[in-house]
Amino acid sequence: MNMFEPIRLALRSLRTNKVRSLLTMLGIIIGVSSVILLVSIGSGLQDYITTQFQSLGANTIYIMPGKIDLKNVSSAGQSMMTSKLETADVNNILHGSSVITDIGPAVAASGLLTYKGKTISTETAGIWENYFTITNFEAASGDIIRQSDVERSRKVVVLGDKPAADLFGDADPVGQSIDISGVRYLVKGRLAAKGSGAMGSNVDDHAFIPYTTALRQFSFTNPQMIVLKVANQNDIAPAIEDINHVMLRRLKDTDFTVLQQTELLNTITQFLGVITVALGGIAAISLLVGGIGIMNIMLVSVTERTREIGLRKAVGATSRDILFQFLIEAIILSLTGGIIGISIGALGSLALRSVIKTAVTLWSVGLAAGFSTVIGIIFGVAPAVRASQLDPIEALRYE
Amino acid sequence: MTDILRLAGVSREYKMDGVTFQALRDVSLTIKQGEFIAIMGPSGSGKSTLMHLIGCLDRPSSGKIFIEGKDIIGANDRELAEIRNTHIGFVFQQFNLLRKTSALANVELPLIYAKIASRARRERAIEMLKEVGLAEKMSNFPSQLSGGQQQRVAIARALITNPSIILADEPTGNLDSKSGKDIMDIFENLHAHGRTIVLVTHDENVAKHAKRIIRIADGEIMNDKGKMKL
Numbered sequence: 001m002n003m004f005e006p007i008r009l010a011l012r013s014l015r016t017n018k019v020r021s022l023l024t025m026l027g028i029i030i031g032v033s034s035v036i037l038l039v040s041i042g043s044g045l046q047d048y049i050t051t052q053f054q055s056l057g058a059n060t061i062y063i064m065p066g067k068i069d070l071k072n073v074s075s076a077g078q079s080m081m082t083s084k085l086e087t088a089d090v091n092n093i094l095h096g097s098s099v100i101t102d103i104g105p106a107v108a109a110s111g112l113l114t115y116k117g118k119t120i121s122t123e124t125a126g127i128w129e130n131y132f133t134i135t136n137f138e139a140a141s142g143d144i145i146r147q148s149d150v151e152r153s154r155k156v157v158v159l160g161d162k163p164a165a166d167l168f169g170d171a172d173p174v175g176q177s178i179d180i181s182g183v184r185y186l187v188k189g190r191l192a193a194k195g196s197g198a199m200g201s202n203v204d205d206h207a208f209i210p211y212t213t214a215l216r217q218f219s220f221t222n223p224q225m226i227v228l229k230v231a232n233q234n235d236i237a238p239a240i241e242d243i244n245h246v247m248l249r250r251l252k253d254t255d256f257t258v259l260q261q262t263e264l265l266n267t268i269t270q271f272l273g274v275i276t277v278a279l280g281g282i283a284a285i286s287l288l289v290g291g292i293g294i295m296n297i298m299l300v301s302v303t304e305r306t307r308e309i310g311l312r313k314a315v316g317a318t319s320r321d322i323l324f325q326f327l328i329e330a331i332i333l334s335l336t337g338g339i340i341g342i343s344i345g346a347l348g349s350l351a352l353r354s355v356i357k358t359a360v361t362l363w364s365v366g367l368a369a370g371f372s373t374v375i376g377i378i379f380g381v382a383p384a385v386r387a388s389q390l391d392p393i394e395a396l397r398y399e
Numbered sequence: 400m401t402d403i404l405r406l407a408g409v410s411r412e413y414k415m416d417g418v419t420f421q422a423l424r425d426v427s428l429t430i431k432q433g434e435f436i437a438i439m440g441p442s443g444s445g446k447s448t449l450m451h452l453i454g455c456l457d458r459p460s461s462g463k464i465f466i467e468g469k470d471i472i473g474a475n476d477r478e479l480a481e482i483r484n485t486h487i488g489f490v491f492q493q494f495n496l497l498r499k500t501s502a503l504a505n506v507e508l509p510l511i512y513a514k515i516a517s518r519a520r521r522e523r524a525i526e527m528l529k530e531v532g533l534a535e536k537m538s539n540f541p542s543q544l545s546g547g548q549q550q551r552v553a554i555a556r557a558l559i560t561n562p563s564i565i566l567a568d569e570p571t572g573n574l575d576s577k578s579g580k581d582i583m584d585i586f587e588n589l590h591a592h593g594r595t596i597v598l599v600t601h602d603e604n605v606a607k608h609a610k611r612i613i614r615i616a617d618g619e620i621m622n623d624k625g626k627m628k629l
């Protein structure tokens with residue numbers, strides 16, 4: 001027999017039992033499509049979060065009051081109230097480090113924004129003029145907070161996308177006046193939307209006023225946060241070292257925490273990576289079940305076709321011919337099931353695009369295709385060997 | 400005439416639960432080119448066992464078997480398969496056609512294992528079906544054929560490799576007398592064209608078509624009438 005004859009033989013025999021072939025493939029189809037789909041959801045999430053973080057500026061570092069456990073973000077709120085950070089730290093750090101390009105203090109309080117009788121509650125941050133440079137924000141219209149605004153404690157506000165939309169809809173808020181907790185402010189700008197970011201907060205859901213104005217309005221004396229930026233990724237580690245050096249001269253290491261995006265991002269992507277692999281693993285188990293299904297039906301098929309096997313041997317088939325016929329049948333079944341499963345998984349992931357940014361990854365496709373072929377071979381061997389070892393006389397006598 | 404097949408002191412034992420059962424004992428026989436032999440004997444006397452040995456589906460417990468002078472005792476699985484493919488044509492009582500497979504594809508089957516290209520297989524299978532008078536039924540499935548027609552397909556399949564010997568184990572056993580007679584006519588015709596045929600039967604009427612009748616009982620040859628002389 002040439003190379004194609006066993007394949008043709010297997011195909012013909014699969015075609016004559018269409019329903020059985022389809023049922024055999026079902027397990028593989030379900031397994032493969034769930035691997036593809038679940039992994040695509042997982043890596044879609046990873047992609048999404050990574051791009052979100054990058055848009056927030058990967059080179060940004062935050063100094064927060066108190067000890068903040070990354071795994072317990074809610075503890076941050078408390079230490080904000082008893083901040084031991086000081087405005088003077090900003091200059092000390094800037095002078096104590098050669099890699100920090102921009103640095104500024106910040107405070108935040110819950111403010112009530114009122115415009116034309118409509119009131120919304122918005123986190124209002126008092127920020128230094130370089131805050132927008134540090135965090136990669138840009139004005140969609142108007143202007144951002146400038147040095148002179150901070151120096152003169154001007155009552156100007158830059159609205160995030162969400163409060164701007166809530167108060168003004170599509171209208172341009174620039175030049176309008178709004179009240180923030182009873183004090184009148186001039187709207188200086190509106191920021192471009194960025195989407196949700198670090199620590200679950202929505203960065204678009206803020207109003208920004210000059211730092212000095214905020215201290216006065218909300219009666220703060222200490223910054224609640226110091227935000228700074230380094231030129232590139234490699235500067236992050238030395239910067240943190242410099243910060244610790246400067247801060248520990250004055251404070252205990254439980255009085256402040258240095259946070260940076262990459263660390264946070266790594267924690268989250270690591271977590272998502274584990275989830276993705278776990279989802280893939282769970283789906284892979286169903287692939288295994290699918291493989292056992294193939295073995296099961298192939299074994300039944302060998303029994304059912306005992307006489308056929310006997311006859312084939314009587315007319316000249318060697319044990320090897322029979323072995324290959326059944327093995328190739330199993331491989332074709334699982335490979336076809338794999339291809340159908342990949343298509344269904346990819347279609348499903350495409351259909352989910354409107355809800356969540358899924359990404360069909362090459363490795364999951366490769367894994368699924370490879371895995372189903374391997375399953376076809378592994379679980380096809382036992383039935384094929386059994387078929388090939390049948391005694392032709394017994395087989396021909398089989399009822 | 401040349402010897403197609405020679406059995407020398409062949410025995411076949413079956414061991415079951417420690418008990419040895421002798422299905423064939425010390426059988427010697429020679430089959431020559433062009434012979435038409437009927438093997439007769441009571442049920443369980445070893446007729447099928449003998450046929451399986453002649454057809455290289457089985458190996459003897461002792462003794463020697465030569466096919467066209469070649470000793471097959473030492474042959475491995477692959478060589479035996481090749482001998483079955485090229486030298487032997489089997490016809491069974493149960494027809495043993497592949498279901499859901501056309502008459503034509505059934506006839507082609509042995510040529511697949513003879514590594515013949517598909518086009519040549521097809522042409523040859525059509526020719527064989529013509530020879531047994533079933534050319535117009537070539538795309539029918541076995542279930543769409545009568546018993547007699549199915550057996551004719553099986554004969555076409557046995558003939559397609561142009562074997563040295565045709566072995567038919569009770570080929571008319573499952574057929575009514577009319578179809579049985581048609582099948583025997585085909586065997587007569589094949590014999591007339593010089594084919595070597597060995598058939599097993601219970602039926603004296605079937606056996607009388609043969610020129611030589613071997614009677615066996617309890618695994619031994621009792622009587623061998625009409626042996627061809629050199």
Ligand SMILES: Nc1ncnc2c1ncn2[C@@H]1O[C@H](COP(=O)(O)OP(=O)(O)O)[C@@H](O)[C@H]1O
Nearest residue numbers: 413415420422441442443444445446447448449
């Ligand atoms: N595989 C086997 N195991 C044990 N005994 C067998 C086997 N095959 C055949 N026999 C026995 O050998 C004897 C001859 O069988 P067989 O050649 O089929 O007889 P028949 O003449 O009816 O064709 C019977 O008694 C049968 O039971």
Ligand SMILES: [Mg+2]
Nearest residue numbers: 446447448568
């Ligand atoms: Mg018998």
